[in-house]
Amino acid sequence: SLAHATEEELRGMGLGYRAKFIIETRNLLVESGGNDFLLNLRTQRDAEAVQEELIKFSGIGRKVADCVALFSLDQDDAIPVDVHVQHIASRDYDPTVLGEAKSITPTIYKRVGDLFRERFDSYPGWAHSLLFVAELPSFRGILPADMVREMDEWKEHEQRKKLEKKEASKKSQSKMT
Numbered sequence: 001s002l003a004h005a006t007e008e009e010l011r012g013m014g015l016g017y018r019a020k021f022i023i024e025t026r027n028l029l030v031e032s033g034g035n036d037f038l039l040n041l042r043t044q045r046d047a048e049a050v051q052e053e054l055i056k057f058s059g060i061g062r063k064v065a066d067c068v069a070l071f072s073l074d075q076d077d078a079i080p081v082d083v084h085v086q087h088i089a090s091r092d093y094d095p096t097v098l099g100e101a102k103s104i105t106p107t108i109y110k111r112v113g114d115l116f117r118e119r120f121d122s123y124p125g126w127a128h129s130l131l132f133v134a135e136l137p138s139f140r141g142i143l144p145a146d147m148v149r150e151m152d153e154w155k156e157h158e159q160r161k162k163l164e165k166k167e168a169s170k171k172s173q174s175k176m177t
Contacts, residue, residue, distance in 0.1 A: 002026060021059035028057055038073070047077040047125075062109055070125040078125045079113035088131050089115045091154040 003026070010019035029037065041050050047069055054065035063082055069075035079085070086104055090097050093115045101108055120127040133139055140148055 018059070024058035025060070041069075042073045044073075044075070047075040050075050051078065062106070066113075066125075070129070076123045076125050077117055079116045079128050080125075081109045081112045084135060085128060085132060086112050087154075087158070088128075088135065091151070092131075093119060 002022075005023070005026075007019045007023050010022055015022065033040070041053060044050050047066070050069045050073060051062060051065045054060055054068055055062060060068075063080045066075075066078040066080040069078035070080060081104060083104065086098060086108070089112045094111075097111055097115065098104075098108060104112070116124045116128045134143060134147075135151070143151075
């Protein structure tokens with residue numbers, strides 16, 4: 001059982017580098033109260049507080065913490081944010097959400113989540129999940145044609161923007177030489 005497994009045993013099961021994180025997480029979970037700790041998180045009504053508790057575990061970042069909170073701990077306000085979710089938020093709610101940042105900072109992460117929470121009063125985490133799944137190629141065939149067209153137009157727009165930025169950077173670099 002996992003309760004008594006060693007890192008070596010977990011590595012032997014093919015878990016590789018994750019074995020260390022699993023052992024550390026198991027130990028911290030036991031120290032934190034085990035099942036009672038998780039049940040308490042499930043009763044919390046503050047998804048951000050739940051996220052803060054979960055990121056204390058080894059190898060758990062904000063996105064994974066929000067996945068656990070949404071899918072396992074009844075935290076309907078938890079919004080797991082990655083680049084795909086940020087693109088949805090930019091396309092559908094606020095094209096300026098990323099600004100000039102090259103990656104999703106904690107501020108942008110929170111802003112993207114807030115966009116979903118502002119838009120969907122009830123169950124924003126689940127609304128986010130449906131929108132995320134709708135972006136998967138295997139679901140495109142069941143989406144309305146106008147929605148697919150809008151998604152494609154946005155993708156083309158984003159690709160043009162990226163290309164323009166790259167060309168501007170090349171021009172800037174060639175002027176310096």
